[in-house]
Amino acid sequence: MHYDFLLLLATGFLIVIASFSLVFSFDRSRSPKVRQTLLAVSVCTFMIIACLVTILMTNPLG
Numbered sequence: 404m405h406y407d408f409l410l411l412l413a414t415g416f417l418i419v420i421a422s423f424s425l426v427f428s429f430d431r432s433r434s435p436k437v438r439q440t441l442l443a444v445s446v447c448t449f450m451i452i453a454c455l456v457t458i459l460m461t462n463p464l465g
Contacts, residue, residue: 410455410459411459414452414455414456414459417448417451417452417455418452420444421444421449424442424445424448425441425442425445428441428442428445
């Protein structure tokens, strides 16, 4: 049970990181290279989140 709860916490943490990096990737005051890196990070983290959500949905907490 502790494993599932830690997985849920990690997923929530990754959602916050992916959201911030996606929002800051649209900031025009940053250089194009930084914006592209932030966009790549957000896409990768959203893919990881999709995998973690799939794992959580197949093995619910309760």
